[in-house]
Amino acid sequence: MSIETTASSAPDPEWDRLVNDYHSAPAAAPVVAAEVPAPRAAVAAPDPMGDTPLVPAWTRTPAGWKARTETTRVNSTRTFRRWVRRQAGEHGHSAQTFRGLRRTFLWVQGTEGVQIAIARREVQQAQHDYKDAKWGHDKRIIPGKEKDKRRSEMEKSFAASTTALSKYKSAKKEARVRRALRGAVALSPVAAAEGLSLIHYLMGGPGGLLATGATLVSLALLGRRTDGGELYADHDAKFGDTLKLTDSMLNQVYRNAKVIGGDEVLELLTPCTLTADGKAWEVAFDLPSGMPAKKALAAKAGVASALGVAVQQLNQALGDREGRLRLRVSLTLPFTGEPVPGPLLGVEQVDLWQPIPMGINLRGQAVETSWVERSGLFGGEPGAGKSAAANDLLLAAALDPSVSLYLCDGKAGADITPFEPIAAMYDTDGDPERLLEILDHIWTVEIPRRRALAKEHGSRKLTAAMAAKDPRVNLAVLLVDEWSSYGAAADRKVREELERLLRLIVQQGRALGIITLAATQKPDSDSVPTGIRDILSIRWAMRCLTPQASDTILGQGYAAAGHNAQDILKSQRGVGIYMDGEGAEPELTRGHYYDDDEVALLLDRAHDLRAKAGSLPSGPVSLADQLRDLGDDQAHVLAVLLDAFDAHPGDEGEPAEWLRRRPGGSWPGRVRRQPGTARGPHRRREGEAHVAGRAGGRLPPLPRAGHRA
Incomplete structure (x- = not known):
């Protein structure tokens, strides 16, 4: 069992003692009673009950109390409104009270009335028989023997009538006694409440109100079940109404969404728990045996409808094995507020050989990615935030003075213009000839030089350990934004050559420290060729117009499995489904945002770092x-x-x-x-290769516009 917690500033000695006792082996010899054991330190052993403590420490903090108070206030308001709506139906408390009163009366009356009625009927029949026998006996003309016979029958009828009457009186007496006892039992709570009310009255308390309330509550409980046998279960209550997720609600939700059958249940691995930041509920569970997780992931819209929330508030993620899911239901739409300042603002220098921050996931955790031996594809409709997402990598690379930047913008925009002073080569005009020159330089100059360096170090690839020893070993970042614009502006031969070079660079450059990032507004085979798109490992699908466009970025079948970038709202700018490398589970992530002033500040810092390191590109050589x-x-x-x-x-x-x-x-x-x-x-x-270039062993070709030697 795992319960999300945050680390507590003060240790819990009682909990540590329980955990230590659980894991401690039996002592070889009994401990002397008079001996006082020394306090034991907490051991780093697996927690038998889940993440400690069982009561999250954040609940005792001011932020925790504030979150719980706000949730309680909203739930109380909604509960009162549901109670008012409930009073008009047969489940209302007034209807329950009257049903309870009637059932109490029937119980006190009991079944003795039936026995009394039977005894009364027997008395009536015996008296009728006696009257008939007496009338037959009273006839004067009947002979002597017949007269004696009828006298005998009259006497027997009289005796039977007397017996029936005695039995009837006994039944009535027994019924009175039993009804009195049951009545005393039924009135005992009222009597007890009245007794307490007397005490409260003598003490000045509201005794009468206490007695009345206790009586009404008792009658309402007795009448809670309707005459049809139904109990009030608040079938209309959903998570969107209560802001509280319960075990029974979870099972009902997945039944309503047609994920599990009516007789199937989910096996909860953790209880439904409010997260430490008070923004969502989380639970982990196993689906019924034999049921694939894909069925639940594909029913995301149905699950959200059954919960009473927007699709964007629901997040289902695969667990560590098939059939295991981790569910997160946010109280509000996530990622709709103002973005937080990017972490690069507080960093003086970056080492691109190490993982760099790319954004924040739903749980508020930093998403860090190692781009070494990786390549990426960012896609989404215009305005979705691709340029801001690409800046997370570009700005981190800029703050590493050893990294070479090759930047190409096919849409001829101004996104990479601020990077021009520190870029080795760039194109901001969308010119396919210049892109061809940049790719040709990387393929014919950069890659052979890097391959020679790797061979010199006796390796097939460049590593961070080599970079620590040899300053000639460095990383390079190639950005190609809007490949389709280059393809549309180039003739067939140039376009084929561009595709060939880019494919070779992505395939062979990843092991030689060349990071390729492609960004496009329309992710299809025309924007990025299929042969290139399939080998780009890191994917980030921003808001898309169709599920097919989302699948083009993430891979076929992800939209049907619940990872559909079409579900991202326009208000969630900079948010996308991020997949960090091959085999990684996609998750909703919001990229860090840097405005123009912050980008200028970071690039000034990058310029100073490169000036000190001597890695600034030199001016054009005649x-x-x-x-x-x-x-x-x-x-x-x-x-x-x-x-x-x-x-x-x-x-x-x-x-x-x-x-x-x-x-x-x-x-x-x-x-x-x-x-x-x-x-x-x-x-x-x-x-x-013999032309004098800039420091760091980078030997550029002949200079052209947008070409830093």
């Missing part, structure tokens, strides 16, 4: 300088030509069009160095 850095005579000649012809960069800092390196192709300097030599993308990058 094409001529990059050619000189190659250390090749022909490249040096080309650099001199560039200086001589004064190849001015474009408006956004990119080189002139005739000097631009084409994504997926060669740039002119390399072609002129080694004319007629065919080079693939991997070979083409060999020269670029």
Whole structure:
């Protein structure tokens, strides 16, 4: 048995003694009576009765008393209203009192009346027989022998009449005695109350009211059952009316929802308990043997209707085995108030190798996620809070000065604009060519470099232990927001190349410290290709318009199992069904929210951290300088030509069009160095690996707009 509690500030010696005695082994020798045992310390042993103490410590705190008082006030008001409505029917207390009075009278009268009636009938019959016999005897003309015979019959009738009359009188006397005894028993409570009333009267108390009340209560109890045999059970009372969950109500709820049969019961593992914060009721139970939990999860709407609450107030979660459920019923709609300040505001620096806070679940517990070797998909309709949810990861990554940020926004919005000064590469224009350049750089530069580092450390992947020893080992975050916008703006070949590179990065980059996060407003195969979506492990389904859209994010069948993001209300902004990795049970979670001022504050802190660590991206390097850095005579000649012809960069800092390196192709300097030599993308990058880059071993390609070298 497990009861939710909070830790008490003061220990409970009595409870500790009971637990210690329960777990202590029998002593080898009897303890001397005169010996006083030393106090024993509490042992860290399993609790035989559930989470200690059995009475939650929070109930003795001011917050606990306040929550209980408010719940009691609401319940008292609703109970009084139900009592008033009840008085008009046959279950009203006035009807009960009259039924009790009638039943008391019938009980006092008893069944002796039947015996008296039978005896009276026998007397009447005997008297009638005697009269007939006497009339036959009184005839004068009857002969002597016949006269004697009729006299004998008359005497027998007279004797029978006398006997019947005696029996009738005896029955009446016995009935009076028994009725008197039963009447005394029936009036004894009243007499006792009157006796007490006399004492109260002599003491100045309301004795008469006490006696009257006791009498009425007794009669109402006697008349509680109707003539049809029905007891008042308040069938209309639901959790939404009482704000109190009981064992009998729980079984009736699941029967009404057609989850269990009328003769089946739930096996409660914990009692129905109010949580420590006073915001919900919780209970854990097992379904009847052989019944899958999926049946109860799919009946979420029916269970909510039977409880009398909104679907959003109900949360059913799988237990540690099939057929076991944990039910939570919130007193009000959760996550509809103002968001609490995010925890990153109080953190100076973040280590992204460790779990980071992503939000708060229904129980008020922090949801922390390790993004190492993970990738994610966030989806939901516009305004559901995807950007705020993505900021939980991006801001944490920004506060880790060793993390490289690659940010791409297909909707050309301003969500990632504040991150530009610290991003290694970014695109805020929704340009598929620039996205291709970023993905190509990650695949041809970042991943080979990281694979070489892992091989140097004798491992197949990068770990936190390596990062602690080697500053070259770091994490990178790739954000692709609104992939469908990039696909719609690109031609077929570019789109296929983008999908190929992103799939390779997600598949191979996860072990090499590259975290990929995709966010989309319309989660379907057009927004994020199926082959990529299926390998994104962390899912967060914000409010969706259809159950199919919810299943697209979480996986097929989750909506039918009760995890449907369509049930999330518009007032629950930033709330979604969060699934932390493969095999994790989805749970309703509210992401942390940082407003524009807080984002600016955190990014200023991130900028300072990166400036101290020397990991800020440097400014763009001219094409001529990059050619000189190659250390090749022909490249040096080309650099001199560039200086001589004064190849001015474009408006956004990119080189002139005739000097631009084409994504997926060669740039002119390399072609002129080694004319007629065919080079693939991997070979083409060999020269670029020698270009001077920023600290930390990151060697960027030629600069373009939105490209931090």
